[in-house]
Amino acid sequence: MRILIVEDELHLAEALTHILRKNNYSVDAVHDGRAGLDYAQSGIYDLLLLDIMMPEMDGIRLLQTLRSQGVSTPVIFLTAKGEISDMVAGLDYGADDYIAKPFSSEELMARIRAALRRKGETVQDDTLRFGDIELSPTHLKLASRGKELKLNLKESELLELLILRKQGVTSKEQIIEKLWGFDSEAEHNNVEVYISFLRKKLTFLNSTVRINTIRGVGYVLEVSG
Structure with a gap:
């Protein structure tokens, strides 16, 4: 499975990359919405982790653009306090889930597994x-x-x-x-x-x-x- 992280906080992006690779996922990370859109449009990713507030293009607009182009890759938003209205908008535009910062690595991995199961790429026991x-x-x-x-x-x-x-x-x-x-x-x-x-x-x-x-x-x- 290949996951794209779009997150402008470099330390968080690095930490997420480490966690995902430790769990045997392939990972690419970019740090602004415009680069995130370019990567996501390639169609090679199984899941996207999107921050909401980013330079160049915010996560909501990025998701809206992808969905309008027919890209159905599962999306999990990384949200901070005070972004509840943005999170609701993201779900309305086709996000699969959201996770509020700060979060544990266990919660992150559970939400990723759930999103991939909903996509139908693995059976219940991940085999x-x-x-x-x-x-x-x-x-x-x-x-x-x-x-x-x-x-x-x-x-x-x-x-x-x-x-x-x-x-x-x-x-x-x-x-x-x-x-x-x-x-x-x-x-x-x-x-x-x-x-x-x-x-x-x-x-x-x-x-x-x-x-x-x-x-x-x-x-x-x-x-x-």
């Missing part, structure tokens, strides 16, 4: 399933047929993306944008390396799930046999 495999993105664990192994973060993110694509073909460009960010210098061979790692781990688990290459197009998950 993704395809064929005979079960992936826990939170714990970076892949299981099949009574065996389990640990993945690194990029492997987990890649397999998660392929599962969520629901047997649709995923291009190398889409993988790079999702896993490394749309302004990344990652190349196709980076994708190929992680595809190779995942294939070896699926084989180790004796899984019937395969990552097939559609030449010139991308990759797709399929169940063999």
